[in-house]
Structures are given as structure tokens and as C-alpha cells.
Amino acid sequence: MLKKTFVALALPLLSLLAIGLVTPQWSVSAQPAPHTPRSPQRAGSAVTKAPRTGTFQKMIVENGSVTMDLDLNGLNGSSSLVARPVTLQFVIGANSFFPILVFNDLLRGPELGSMALIPQAAVNAPGYSNLPVALGASLTQLVVEKLSSNQGFDLSVRDAKTGFTFFNIEGHQYNYDAAAKSLSITNGRLLVSKEFANALGRPLDAGAIVGKISVGAAMQPIEITHLDENGDVKSASLPALNQPGVGTVPGPDVIVGELIGLVQLDNGAVNGQVGISLGTDACNKGTENVEWLAEPDNRHPFIPQNFYRMSGDADNTQTFEQIGQSWGKHAFAAASSDTCGFGCNGVGGDHLGSGCSDAYGAGLNGNQFGIGSRAWVNPFTGNFPSGFAADDHSGHNHDVTSHRILVETSDLIPAQNPGATYFAEAQYVVGHEYTWCQAHPGECNMYNNVSYQQQSVSGGPTNFGFSPAGATVREQPAIMAWTGATVNEGEPDPGNDGIFWVGYKVTGPNAGVWHYEYAIYNQNLDRAIQSFEVVYPQFHPVMNNVGFHAPPQHPGFAQDGTQNNAGYSSEPWLFTDGLTSATWNCQTFAQNQNANAIRFGTLYNFRFDSTAPPNPTTANIGFFKTGSPISVTVQAPAQSDATPTPTATATATATATVTPPTSPTPTPSPTPTITPPPTPTPTATIRPTPTPRPIPPRRERPTPHPRP
Numbered sequence: 097m098l099k100k101t102f103v104a105l106a107l108p109l110l111s112l113l114a115i116g117l118v119t120p121q122w123s124v125s126a127q128p129a130p131h132t133p134r135s136p137q138r139a140g141s142a143v144t145k146a147p148r149t150g151t152f153q154k155m156i157v158e159n160g161s162v163t164m165d166l167d168l169n170g171l172n173g174s175s176s177l178v179a180r181p182v183t184l185q186f187v188i189g190a191n192s193f194f195p196i197l198v199f200n201d202l203l204r205g206p207e208l209g210s211m212a213l214i215p216q217a218a219v220n221a222p223g224y225s226n227l228p229v230a231l232g233a234s235l236t237q238l239v240v241e242k243l244s245s246n247q248g249f250d251l252s253v254r255d256a257k258t259g260f261t262f263f264n265i266e267g268h269q270y271n272y273d274a275a276a277k278s279l280s281i282t283n284g285r286l287l288v289s290k291e292f293a294n295a296l297g298r299p300l301d302a303g304a305i306v307g308k309i310s311v312g313a314a315m316q317p318i319e320i321t322h323l324d325e326n327g328d329v330k331s332a333s334l335p336a337l338n339q340p341g342v343g344t345v346p347g348p349d350v351i352v353g354e355l356i357g358l359v360q361l362d363n364g365a366v367n368g369q370v371g372i373s374l375g376t377d378a379c380n381k382g383t384e385n386v387e388w389l390a391e392p393d394n395r396h397p398f399i400p401q402n403f404y405r406m407s408g409d410a411d412n413t414q415t416f417e418q419i420g421q422s423w424g425k426h427a428f429a430a431a432s433s434d435t436c437g438f439g440c441n442g443v444g445g446d447h448l449g450s451g452c453s454d455a456y457g458a459g460l461n462g463n464q465f466g467i468g469s470r471a472w473v474n475p476f477t478g479n480f481p482s483g484f485a486a487d488d489h490s491g492h493n494h495d496v497t498s499h500r501i502l503v504e505t506s507d508l509i510p511a512q513n514p515g516a517t518y519f520a521e522a523q524y525v526v527g528h529e530y531t532w533c534q535a536h537p538g539e540c541n542m543y544n545n546v547s548y549q550q551q552s553v554s555g556g557p558t559n560f561g562f563s564p565a566g567a568t569v570r571e572q573p574a575i576m577a578w579t580g581a582t583v584n585e586g587e588p589d590p591g592n593d594g595i596f597w598v599g600y601k602v603t604g605p606n607a608g609v610w611h612y613e614y615a616i617y618n619q620n621l622d623r624a625i626q627s628f629e630v631v632y633p634q635f636h637p638v639m640n641n642v643g644f645h646a647p648p649q650h651p652g653f654a655q656d657g658t659q660n661n662a663g664y665s666s667e668p669w670l671f672t673d674g675l676t677s678a679t680w681n682c683q684t685f686a687q688n689q690n691a692n693a694i695r696f697g698t699l700y701n702f703r704f705d706s707t708a709p710p711n712p713t714t715a716n717i718g719f720f721k722t723g724s725p726i727s728v729t730v731q732a733p734a735q736s737d738a739t740p741t742p743t744a745t746a747t748a749t750a751t752a753t754v755t756p757p758t759s760p761t762p763t764p765s766p767t768p769t770i771t772p773p774p775t776p777t778p779t780a781t782i783r784p785t786p787t788p789r790p791i792p793p794r795r796e797r798p799t800p801h802p803r804p
Contacts, residue, residue: 148327150200160188160313186213201274281311342439342451347539349382352547358562359458362496365558371500373462377455379436385447390428400424407516416578418699420503471657475620475696478527491654509556548574594620625694627681627718637708637735645701693720708733
């Protein structure tokens with residue numbers, strides 16, 4: 097197929113050679129040359145033939161500039177004999193398709209195409225405001241276009257969107273410098289077009305010369321054909337373009353530019369749950385093209401999706417809970433659109449170009465045979481098995497909910513959730529960002545790959561509709577939408593693992609009672625989170641209505657990457673009310689690799705009520721796979737006059753290290769151990785051991801957008 101393509105490309109070139117190879121010129125005029133009769137050849141005289149062997153190149157603009165010198169008096173119909181000049185400067189859009197043909201480094205001429213013009217000065221710069229209104233309104237979308245031979249002129253200046261022609265160009269010459277691979281167009285005269293003259297209300301001015309134009313452009317080949325002595329194709333190639341990095345961030349940097357639709361693809365519920373899917377449009381704001389190679393290659397992004405609900409209290413902002421999570425879409429075949437307006441460099445296919453965007457609708461992201469389990473994926477490095485192991489659907493069947501965002505119908509039915517607010521979220525896990533970071537310290541862009549959008553919910557009890565209730569909030573996790581909450585970031589091992597967020601909100605007092613709500617969101621932390629300890633700022637407080645919430649886990653599926661394909665546990669975390677702190681935790685990694693830890697892209701809630709008012713304190717975060725605990729700042733009840741005797745709860749044990757019922761001797765884990773002293777001391781305000789490790793300083797990376 098490739099060989100046929102090259103032959104097809106070469107045939108027009110051979111035809112051109114057969115009729116157009118004459119004495120080479122470095123300069124080609126756009127004006128027709130006067131006709132000169134050819135002298136008859138004598139019999140037997142030698143005829144010089146143009147060479148047929150050599151290299152033919154088709155080239156387009158890599159970059160360049162255009163200058164227009166206009167006479168404002170002429171444009172505006174002034175009868176003044178004195179010109180009033182204004183100079184318009186433009187940059188040519190990268191990789192503009194304005195092709196020229198070059199044979200053996202000699203210019204043969206241009207082909208149909210156009211150059212996009214980008215103003216170098218603001219459209220309200222001095223002099224620009226005096227342009228005719230129609231021209232001024234089109235300054236940001238002008239092109240220089242090569243016309244077909246039957247249109248009377250070789251070039252024109254047009255509005256790229258409307259097709260309106262402002263000027264025709266005559267008198268110009270093309271000059272090509274083979275050493276510099278540069279094209280210049282000089283001595284072009286700008287003539288008012290007929291339609292521009294009519295728009296100005298001066299039809300008789302059509303054809304009037306109102307300025308001049310010059311072009312300078314660096315060219316790059318897009319087709320190279322080598323011919324033998326008979327003019328036949330010896331070889332042909334399609335070289336890669338010299339794509340500029342039009343993004344603004346060094347390295348590859350994928351963000352979720354837009355969320356493009358939340359849909360329940362198949363009607364019906366299974367065991368009280370529905371499956372919904374979220375469309376995504378990713379943008380590369382980096383200067384490097386991002387690897388986007390489809391399976392069986394593993395150098396492509398992984399795209400999980402989540403769903404959240406904010407509700408509770410009089411204003412429905414007391415709690416922020418994750419109510420659904422999906423497996424993840426394996427990306428393939430990048431498009432080269434420009435959703436984010438970064439200025440796409442045109443690269444697509446197995447790379448997402450600098451500045452470019454690539455969209456997957458909800459139908460693709462919810463296609464059950466194209467999404468794989470999160471269990472296979474390291475969310476920080478972006479690594480997962482190559483081949484099809486991470487997306488293997490053999491050995492199991494699908495129902496209408498399988499692998500999609502799994503949500504309880506009771507969390508969606510409007511009548512059961514009056515006043516609740518919903519948020520959809522998507523994340524891109526990008527291995528290329530990590531590998532680039534390892535080779536280029538300081539250019540690490542793995543922290544801004546999550547965006548969210550508010551959604552409205554309708555319908556029920558088993559079939560639901562969704563519609564966006566606001567714009568996509570880029571580069572921020574959905575927890576940032578929690579109204580009135582304080583959200584802090586944690587990073588246990590900069591450069592080696594990801595980040596998490598701890599949000600908290602204290603509401604009340606209501607009849608003398610405060611409600612304490614905490615949420616932990618793991619963005620891309622591979623080690624996961626196993627325990628959450630809130631240190632009491634003073635004495636042991638009175639606590640009631642202790643609670644825990646986590647989103648539904650997907651059931652086990654064959655080939656799902658969990659231990660024994662059992663799926664992750666949904667067992668609630670065990671709560672322990674100690675003398676100096678309150679602790680929630682799941683089993684350790686050593687006890688159960690499928691324990692209900694807070695893995696990447698999930699948010700868990702912890703809560704209680706207390707008659708004690710809030711004071712600043714610390715919360716200690718313990719990890720599931722590896723690493724020592726670290727501390728973050730929160731608020732907790734400050735009991736000033738309570739007896740320090742611990743208030744036992746139904747699930748409390750003597751220490752904060754919880755022994756699951758199935759394991760008589762717990763394996764040591766990073767979970768902080770709290771041992772109460774033999775005699776409680778009323779003046780104790782914080783436990784002496786273990787000493788939480790402070791959050792280490794982070795390496796520099798782009799500052800995230802401010803919270804809305």
C-alpha cells in the first residue's frame with residue numbers, strides 16, 4: 097500500500113517534469129511572460145534536454161512572516177494626494193499548507209494552498225483602528241491564498257472563515273533559497289477586490305492599488321521523490337514535519353480540557369446500581385508531543401472517571417462524597433484538534449501534538465471492551481503491562497453496569513436527594529509525563545491531570561439523564577468544589593509517588609452540636625492510604641454519630657488485576673476511639689492485598705458529631721503499601737473540661753492498631769500505633785508516639801488554578 101502511495105504521488109511529478117523542465121530559474125515571476133516564437137531547429141542539430149534525474153520535493157511553510165504596507169487614505173476613499181501609511185505585521189501560522197515544488201533545489205512554482213496570518217500587534221494598535229471596519233474585524237483570521245489559474249489573479253488576501261476577499265495581489269515574484277530552505281515573495285501590489293469595493297460603497301475603486309505585500313517563509317519538505325535517469329521513481333518518502341512546541345509548559349503535559357457528556361448508555365439497574373459513562377477531551381499544553389500508541393503498546397494514557405455528590409445540612413454543602421467510579425479507558429489514535437486554543441501543531445495518530453486535543457465521547461469511554469481495571473495501573477508512573485493484559489475481557493461477561501461508573505440508584509433519584517449537587521470528574525494517567533520527568537527534572541507534569549464539571553440529574557428510578565450545569569474546571573480535582581471546606585495537599589515522597597488531598601469542614605453548632613466532616617482524595621498516589629487518625633487538640637471529646645463512606649467497588653472479574661481476581665474489598669473501615677485521637681483504618685497490605693484502601697482516583701469520608709467546638713490540630717495519614725505516616729492540618733473538637741477516660745465505642749479496641757477478626761496476630765504496618773498511658777493525664781494534648789513525619793518540600797511544578 098505504501099509503495100502504491102508513493103507511485104501515486106510521483107505520477108503528477110513526472111507529468112510536471114515532462115512538460116515543465118526548462119532552463120532553471122532561481123526567481124519565478126507570477127506574471128505571464130511575453131510570447132516569443134521558437135526558432136526552427138535544423139535537421140541533425142543538437143537539442144538541449146532538461147535533466148530527468150534528481151530529487152523532487154513538495155514543501156510547505158514551517159514558519160515565517162508577512163508585511164502589508166497600506167495607504168489608509170486610499171482605503172478610506174480620501175481624495176488626498178498624500179499617502180497615510182500603516183504597516184501590518186503578521187506571523188505565518190506554523191505548518192501552513194502553502195505548497196511549492198522544488199526540483200534539484202530549483203523552484204518550479206507554487207500549488208494551491210494558503211498561509212494563516214497571525215497579527216503581531218494588538219488589533220487596536222495605533223493606526224489599526226483607522227482601517228475599514230470590515231478589514232479590522234477580520235485581522236485575526238486572514239490568509240494569503242494561492243488561487244487557481246482561472247481566477248484572474250495568482251494570490252489574494254481573504255478572510256479564512258467567511259471566504260471574503262479583501263485584496264488581489266499582482267506583480268509579485270517568488271524567490272527560493274535552497275541552502276536556507278526559504279521562500280520569499282516580493283513586489284506584490286495589493287489591489288482592492290470587487291467585493292471589498294462594493295462593501296466600502298465605492299464599486300469604482302475595484303482594482304485600485306492601496307499598498308504592497310511581502311512574504312518571508314522557512315519551508316520544509318512533506319514529499320521527497322528521487323528519480324532515475326529515465327525520470328522513473330527510484331524512491332519516495334514522506335518526512336516528518338518539524339513540529340514546533342506551541343504549548344506553554346516544557347515537556348509533555350496532558351490536561352482534561354473539556355468534559356463532553358455524561359450518559360447512561362444502557363437502561364436499567366443491576367442490584368440497585370446503574371452504570372454511567374463520561375466523555376473527555378484531552379489537551380496537551382506541553383511543548384512535547386505525547387506518546388499515544390494504542391494497545392498492545394502500553395505507551396498511552398489511561399482514563400478513569402468518577403462521580404460525586406455534595407449534600408447535607410440546610411444549604412446542602414455539609415458533605416462531599418464520591419458515589420461512583422469506573423475502570424479506565426485505554427487511549428488510542430490521537431486526533432489533532434485545538435479544543436483548548438493552545439495552537440495545535442498538527443500532530444496526531446500515535447502522538448498527541450503540542451497544543452493539540454483529542455476527544456473520546458461517553459460511548460467510547462464506556463465501551464466495556466475498551467476499558468480496563470485500575471488495578472493494573474501505577475497512577476504516578478503511568479505504567480501497566482503491555483500487550484492486552486491490562487484490558488483483557490476473556491473469562492467474564494458484561495451486564496449494563498460492568499466497568500462503567502458504578503452508582504447506587506438511591507444516590508441519584510432526585511426525590512431522595514433534594515437539593516444535592518453533583519460533579520463528574522475525569523483523569524488522564526500519562527506514562528510519558530513520568531518518563532520525561534525522570535530525564536528532565538523540573539519538567540514534571542503529573543499533578544494537573546484531573547478536571548471536573550457540575551452536573552444536574554433527572555429521571556429515575558433506574559434510567560437517568562444528565563446535563564452539565566457549568567463549565568469544565570480544568571486541572572483541579574472535584575474535591576475543590578466542596579463549598580466552605582478547607583482542602584490541603586499532601587505528598588509523601590516527592591518525585592517518587594503522587595499526591596493526595598485532605599478536605600475538612602465543621603458545621604454548626606446546631607442545638608449545641610458541631611458536625612465534623614473529613615474527606616481524603618487520593619489523586620495519583622500509588623502506595624494508597626490505609627489509616628486516618630485525628631489527634632484531639634485538648635481532652636477526649638464526647639463523640640456521636642461516627643461515620644464512614646466510600647464509593648461502591650467493582651466486583652471481581654476474571655483478569656481484573658486484583659489478587660485472585662476477587663476485586664477490591666468494600667468492608668467499612670474500623671473506627672477506634674483512643675485517649676488522644678480517633679482512628680479509622682482498613683486491613684494492612686500484608687493482611688489483605690485487596691483491602692479497602694484509598695486507591696488513586698477515589699475519595700473516602702470520615703465524620704462524627706461533638707458538643708465540643710473546633711480547634712486546629714493535625715491528622716496523620718498512614719499508607720497501605722509503603723512509607724511512614726505524614727501529617728496534615730485539620731480541625732477537631734477541643735474538649736476543655738471532660739474527664740480523660742476514653743469513651744468506648746462498639747468497635748473500639750485497646751489501641752489504634754486494629755486486628756481484623758480473621759487474623760489473630762496483625763502483621764506490622766505503617767499504621768500509627770497509639771498506646772494509652774497507664775494513668776490518663778488531663779494535661780496531655782497530643783500523643784507522644786509515633787512522631788509524624790512532616791510533609792517534605794516538593795519539587796517545583798506549575799501552580800494549580802485557584803479554587804473557584
